[in-house]
Amino acid sequence: MIIDCHGHYTTEPGKLFNFRDKQLAGLADASRKPSSDNLGITDDEIRVSIEGAQRKQQKERGTDLTIFSPRASGMAHHVGTEAVSQQWTRICNDLVYRVTELFPTNFIGVCQLPQHPGVSPANCVKELERCVKELGFVGCNLSPDPSGGYWQDPPMTDRYWYPIYEKMCELDVPAMVHVSSSCNPCFHATGAHYINGDTTAFMQFISGGEKLFKDFPNLRFIIPHGGGAVPYHWGRYRGLAQDMGKPPIEDWLLKHVYFDTCVYHQPGINLLAEVIPTDNILFASEMVGAVKGIDPKSGHNYDDTRRYVDKLAVSAADKEKIFETNVYKVYPRVKERMKKVGLA
């Protein structure tokens, strides 16, 4: 069993965007608001959108199950008002739920949250609870920067975030630290803002995580995109923690923080596995997503990350952890869901 812990619904039917256009037009002119939350998307339209893309790639690449969430750049928490974010989030999550119902053995849901800059993450608690308890989702994507590149909210270790952490721990679900689109022209979304988000969150955990993880001993985060710049600069982060008088980060931080394998070349994955313990690495590709092309050097898609993990010089037992069993530790509800759909 190969479980990809990081996939987004990036091939949504166009009717979703028709709704979004009307929703945003409604901000200036209430008469243009969508009349209902019903997108008018049929099951067949969803099937086609998945079968020709994510499902096709699962088959071609030999992966089985994807932990699947709404398009990350589409979350756009900063757009409009908090009410807009609430409605949009519910609609995007419901659409992912329909994918998981139509393809129950291939996709398991993870939700986006109705964050909005300057609004307490307490506003996300209800939606997380709905997605986990009613829709069978197993985790959430939590943006450290709902402003879209201007970093206006407190660091993730601040008490500001505690309401959502309380609910995550109660439900026993992790969060993938995942920013959305960038509205700051200095930061390209997937090339800079994503990697900044990953790296910044990790440094926040070093600075303030001791208290946070003492308060929430079961809190778990996945830092995507291979951990941003973190594995490459592992010595810097260990050294900074040491200078701050912290215990070795391997002894406490890595009990709460995991990295995925969305690094799109072999040397990068080799470095990840050399630096980060295999207990903390989860297989992921983020397909169909950030980088869609074929690497002329390898002849394969950059995001065909299974090839890189297959070639890692680690034991078969370690590969099994990366491909499958670490997921059960980080997302305990995956096993539950697999049992429900006959996979376990």
Ligand SMILES: [Zn+2]
């Ligand atoms: Zn992503």
